[in-house]
Amino acid sequence: MKTVEILQYTLRQGSGAAFHAIMQQVSVPLHQRHGIDVVRFGNSLHDPDSYCLIRAFDSPExxxxxxxxxxISDAWRSGPREAIVxxxxxxxxxxxxxxxxxxxxxxxM
Structure with a gap:
């Protein structure tokens, strides 16, 4: 069994493509370097400014x-954090x- 976190974002209008690019090029690789299993990520089929990030873990702990x-890592805080948030x-x-x-x-999928 896996603990799965599903994050759904409503993005600022028109920012979906740029958001996906930073997720794909910077944020997801950073997650992976921290041992976080990114199962799936991307823009919603119904709206390019809606986004989903699915991460899996061995346990809640x-x-x-x-x-x-x-x-808390410097790589996140001085990296993609500001653009994403x-x-x-x-x-x-x-x-x-x-x-x-x-x-x-x-x-x-």
Whole structure:
């Protein structure tokens, strides 16, 4: 079983393409360097200014520890943080437990 965090963002109008570029080129690789499993990320099919980021962790405790280390890191704080945070108008978070098979299914979509 995996602890899965789903982040849904409503972005500032017209910022979806630039947001995706910074996620793809900077933020997701930074997540991966911190040992965070990014399962899926990208713009919504219904609106290019809606975005989803799905991350998986071994446990709730692992999620807390990895995210704390990520968000206090100099690489995040002096890197993509400002551009990402400035693009987000609304952020929603859901955390759930899914089987490893379900996580892999999301990854393969």
């Amino acid at each position: 692992s999620m807390t520890a990895k995210l704390e280390a990520f968000y 400035d693009s987000i108008e609304i952020s929603l978070k859901t955390v759930m437990v899914l089987s490893a098979e379900s996580v892999e299914g999301l990854r393969q």
